[in-house]
Structures are given as C-alpha cells and as structure tokens.
Amino acid sequence: MRFELTxxxxxxxxxxxxxxxxxxxxxxxxxxxxxxxxxxxPIAAFDVYVLQPLSDPWSLQELLVKATPLALIAIGLSYCFxxxxxxxxxxxxxxxxxxxxxxxxxxxxxxxxxxxVLPLMLLLGIVGGALYGLIPAFLKTRFNVNEILTSLMLVYxxxxxxxxxxxxxxxxxxxxxxxxxxxxxxxATLPPIVEAGRVHYGFVFxxxxxxxxxxxxxxxxxxxxxxLTGDAPRAARFAGFSSKVTALSVFAISGGLAGLAGIxxxxxxxxxxxxxxSPGYGFTAITVAFLGRLHPVGILIAALVVALTxxxxxxxxxxxxxxxDLTQAFxxxxxxxxxxxxxxxxxxxRLVARGGGK
Amino acid sequence: MTTFEAILLTIVTASTPLLIAALGExxxxxxxxxxxxxxxxxxxxxxxxxxxxxxxxSTLLGVLAGVLAGAMMAxxxxxxxxxxxxxxxxxxxxxxxxxxxxxxxxxxxxxxARRDPIPPIDIPGLSDIPYVGRLFFEQDLFVYxxxxxxxxxxxxxxxTRSGLTLRSIGENHTSANALGLPVLxxxxxxxxxxxxxxxxxxxxxxxxxxxxxxxxxxxxxxxIALALVVFAAWRPGWLLIGAYIFGAATVLQLHAQAAQFGVxxxxxxxxxxxxxxxALLLLSLRHGRAIGxxxxxxxxFVPDR
Numbered sequence: 312m313r314f315e316l317t318x319x320x321x322x323x324x325x326x327x328x329x330x331x332x333x334x335x336x337x338x339x340x341x342x343x344x345x346x347x348x349x350x351x352x353p354i355a356a357f358d359v360y361v362l363q364p365l366s367d368p369w370s371l372q373e374l375l376v377k378a379t380p381l382a383l384i385a386i387g388l389s390y391c392f393x394x395x396x397x398x399x400x401x402x403x404x405x406x407x408x409x410x411x412x413x414x415x416x417x418x419x420x421x422x423x424x425x426x427x428v429l430p431l432m433l434l435l436g437i438v439g440g441a442l443y444g445l446i447p448a449f450l451k452t453r454f455n456v457n458e459i460l461t462s463l464m465l466v467y468x469x470x471x472x473x474x475x476x477x478x479x480x481x482x483x484x485x486x487x488x489x490x491x492x493x494x495x496x497x498x499a500t501l502p503p504i505v506e507a508g509r510v511h512y513g514f515v516f517x518x519x520x521x522x523x524x525x526x527x528x529x530x531x532x533x534x535x536x537x538x539l540t541g542d543a544p545r546a547a548r549f550a551g552f553s554s555k556v557t558a559l560s561v562f563a564i565s566g567g568l569a570g571l572a573g574i575x576x577x578x579x580x581x582x583x584x585x586x587x588x589s590p591g592y593g594f595t596a597i598t599v600a601f602l603g604r605l606h607p608v609g610i611l612i613a614a615l616v617v618a619l620t621x622x623x624x625x626x627x628x629x630x631x632x633x634x635x636d637l638t639q640a641f642x643x644x645x646x647x648x649x650x651x652x653x654x655x656x657x658x659x660x661r662l663v664a665r666g667g668g669k
Numbered sequence: 670m671t672t673f674e675a676i677l678l679t680i681v682t683a684s685t686p687l688l689i690a691a692l693g694e695x696x697x698x699x700x701x702x703x704x705x706x707x708x709x710x711x712x713x714x715x716x717x718x719x720x721x722x723x724x725x726x727s728t729l730l731g732v733l734a735g736v737l738a739g740a741m742m743a744x745x746x747x748x749x750x751x752x753x754x755x756x757x758x759x760x761x762x763x764x765x766x767x768x769x770x771x772x773x774x775x776x777x778x779x780x781x782a783r784r785d786p787i788p789p790i791d792i793p794g795l796s797d798i799p800y801v802g803r804l805f806f807e808q809d810l811f812v813y814x815x816x817x818x819x820x821x822x823x824x825x826x827x828x829t830r831s832g833l834t835l836r837s838i839g840e841n842h843t844s845a846n847a848l849g850l851p852v853l854x855x856x857x858x859x860x861x862x863x864x865x866x867x868x869x870x871x872x873x874x875x876x877x878x879x880x881x882x883x884x885x886x887x888x889x890x891x892x893i894a895l896a897l898v899v900f901a902a903w904r905p906g907w908l909l910i911g912a913y914i915f916g917a918a919t920v921l922q923l924h925a926q927a928a929q930f931g932v933x934x935x936x937x938x939x940x941x942x943x944x945x946x947x948a949l950l951l952l953s954l955r956h957g958r959a960i961g962x963x964x965x966x967x968x969x970f971v972p973d974r
Contacts, residue, residue, distance in 0.1 A: 316971045454953040460896045464942040475935035636773025643767025654753035
C-alpha cells in the first residue's frame, strides 16, 4: 500500500481557507484520543480547554493577553517564511528585546524620568530583537551558514544571558535573593487599554502590525519581492532583487517584532525581569504563523485560537491534573496537521495497493 | 584512576549520544530528507526508555523501548513528509515540539526514580593499554555500538549497492525515480533508521549519562547532532571526530564551572551552543559553502507522470 500524489489543476480558495480548520479539528481528535488513553474523559477536557475559557470574561481578557506575543512574533515570522527563510530563533529575539528594553527600565528605576522612558524602552526592545535576529541573517548572507541551526543555538545563548543578568548584576538587592529584578516604575510600565483591565497596549501593537503587514504584502514592491523570492528565487534574481538584502530585512523585521513582543510582555504583563519570561511563545508562534496561512489576518485569528490552548492548558492542569506538557504536544500535532492539510489542498491523494497505479 | 583519565572517560560518555543521534540523521539526510525532529525523537527515546527500564526493571527493555519510540516518532514524520509531501523543515520542527511535550507526559510519573549504572564491558588485553585502554576498551555496550555503527554506516554508504542507491536518491530524486529506484520506500526506511538512532541516543542519556529522567533533559543535544552532520560534511568518519570535539567542549565547560574561575556559570553553559555556531562559521569560511550536502536535501518528492 502506498500514497499517490497528483497535483491539482486548480486550487479552490474555499479549500485553502478550510484546510487550517480541518487541521485543527483533526488535531483536536488526536488530542482527545491521547487524553482518553491517559484514562481521562475527552469531553471533560474539551469543556475545560475550550468552553470554559470562552464563557468567562476574565479568561477572555487573558486570551487577548496571551495572543498578543503570539500574534506579534508570528506576523514577523511570516515575512521570513514567505521568503523561504527559516528563522526559528524568535524565542531568543523575544528575550533579547526584553533584555535591552528592560535595561532602560532598570537604569531609570527610582529616578523621576518622565514620559519618554516607555517609548524609548519599546524602541530598544525592537532594536534588541532586530539586532539579535540579524546575527543569523548576517552569518547566512555573508558566510552562507545555515540560518536554522544558528538562530536556534542563539535561543539558548539569549536565555542564559537573561538568567545570568537576573541572578547577577540585575538582581533586586531587596528581593530576598530571588532571581528577579526590581519591579518596573509606573513610567516604565505599559498601561492596560482599559483602566484596571488586563489587556495592555501590546495588543494594539499586534493589531497595527497586522494592518501594516496586510498593506505591505498586498500593495508594495517589498511584498511582491518577498513572494517572488519565496516562490521563484531564480526569477527574483533576474528581476534584480538581491537575496541578501531580502534575507537581512526579513530577519530584522521578524526579530524586531519578536523583541517588541518581549518588551511588551515584560513591561505590560510581568512587570519585572525574571529567569523565564515566556512559556515558549517564540516556538509556538511558528505553529501560529502556519495555522494562519502566513496571512496577517489569518495569523491574528490563529493567535487567538492557539492562545486558547495555553489558557485551557493552565486550567486543565489545575482542574483535571493534566500536565502542562499536553499543551505543547498538542501544538506540535497541530503544526503537523496544518502542514499535511496544505498538501491536501495542492495535491489529490489516493491510497493505492502496492503494484497498482504508476 | 587519575583525574585526567576520569575526565577523558566522561568525554566518551558525553560524546556517545551525540554520535549515535548524528549517525542516524546522517543516513536520513543522505537519502535527501531533512528531519529537524532529532531533539523531539531523542526526548521521546529518553522518556520511554527510562519509563520502560524502571517499570520492568530491565535495561534491555528500556533500550528497546527507546529505539521503538524514536522509530515511531520518525514514522509519524515520514507519513507527513512522504505521504503528504509536506514541508520538511516545518514538519521536523513540529515533531520536535510534539516530542518535547509528549516526553513530558510519558516521563512525569518517573521523576525522582534512579537506575543503577550499567557495568562496563572489559575487552581483555586491549583494556590494559595505558591511557587509551581503559578509555576505549572498558566501556558500556553503547560506546562499542556507536563505534561499530560509524564503521558499518561508512561501509554501507560506500561499499554496498543499497547504500549507493540511497545516496543517488538523495542526490537527485527525479533521476533516481526515472531509473526505477524506489525513492519513497528508501526514504521511509532511512527516516525510520534515523529515528531509531535518535531514540537509542535518548536511551543512552537517560539510562547511562544521567540515570534519571527530568523534563527537557536533552537540552539541545538533538540540535547539536544536526549541526554535527553539516560540520562533518555528511561523512561518518568526520562525524566521529566532530562528536568527540563537542563532547570534550561540553565536559570541559562542566569542569570549568566546578573549578569556579570566577566566570559566570551561564557563560560556560553557553559554550556548546556558541561552539556550534563558530564551528559552522569556520567550516563555511574554509569552503565558501556547505560541502557534501545531498542535492535533493529537504525537497519534497512528488513523482511526475
């Protein structure tokens, strides 16, 4: 028995839109099966993972809070993935954005520095992430070093750097030896959109990133250039587009957005620097980018959907004693299903008995 | 045993899992498939082998479970990239995310359990050679297996018909298909072999290296194994050298941490990752581009008809 793939002559837009939905349903069924294998009720799990967070106003706010970094990072990654470049180090760029932006917050701590602190922090966050993202891009364009491996290795380096800083020079002297920095001043805190609400302005940045990206990809030469570089690299070269400039710019964009996500999370949500500032947003954002079909609006929707698995995962841990790792396993299966569904859209797949067909 | 000998011994222990995992990935990549899921397969190998070894109180069953877990993860990857011709980079990443999560589920009940060390096998005569003897001829079975695998894979790829078929499929799957070579079947087996090796490497980590299980214990070793394949220019002999250089770097930074030179421990912990980047950079500086990469590496295969 084997699979036989035949390219489809036309790809229907309906199938293209429905593919991620089908993938999501498949991933859910697989996860339900795993939960059943673990001797728990899949229906109770579905209730805790999906229905309860969606019917509770506090969880709905939390949904936007968790979707913010996912959307920001995934939007940035979509630039890379569209150009067929593999930045898988967004987690590290996120951390470095938080580190550089957080540096200013700690530097101005206790001074009466004014309104300029926060904008400058955000800018430094973008710069930190972008510079860190440019390292693998530079190694690739200048020395032809594989960007997948270097960007990933730099994640570990970034995490160790943050760990060193909050345990060493940046540790709060009055913090009872806990590995964390001082709490940021109000001037260095990203305020909530609504007074006393949970959702901070990072979500607004994410929405702006979606809108800008939609215009850039659909209406500008740069957007066309990315598409051409990804789909037909030879044609892009003949058109005079330098692949090096493309690589450097998409890594700077995605690093910058990941850095913005990092500093927004630290100044709007956590309020201080600590050894761990992300439950793996940088890696989950890869799933989000593909689930959203690398389209800005799709990514925003996908970020909300995947944020649900984070919140559901946390409450399932408390209510059903289901380990948090289940969420990560689900996100992995989801990405596999999304990629397989993409193939179903562009190919007709038949199972044929061995010896048949050909 | 002197301290020096003890350090050399730990280098062998640190290098063996890297070597085994990288050998498997080398065969997979030589067939033209890039599987970035090594870290996930290794994590599953570690968790399943430890769970089985503790449950049945048998190291052998533990090793078998690890190998099987790695191969099953690889089969899932093969279904997606061969059956559905899905993007290999994305699917490999997904496999790593999935494997790290699932290994957490499998291993959770076994946190805190410990296994006894595996007795080394002494090769009489050879182990009496000063320095090298104890180092290479009084080791656990895994170490011998890793050396044997290196030689067998080198011979397989250069001296057997099946090995040449695998390489030609990796170089150009369209031509290989036109010649009637079984592209998908060969790749399926190569992916399974890669998964089994990653699972074995994971089993080694859990049963020999640490002898306990903890979440995320692979700590990027799967990714370093992937880098080693590039570093070795897809040749088994170079892989052996590369794995031992990296094993040595890992062990020396651990000893430096213990010696407390006043350098932050995090900086030393970053050494293996920075060393990987530098090694890849030096390689490119020498050759200008990645040499020895199979021609069809990473490209999905859909036969024309």
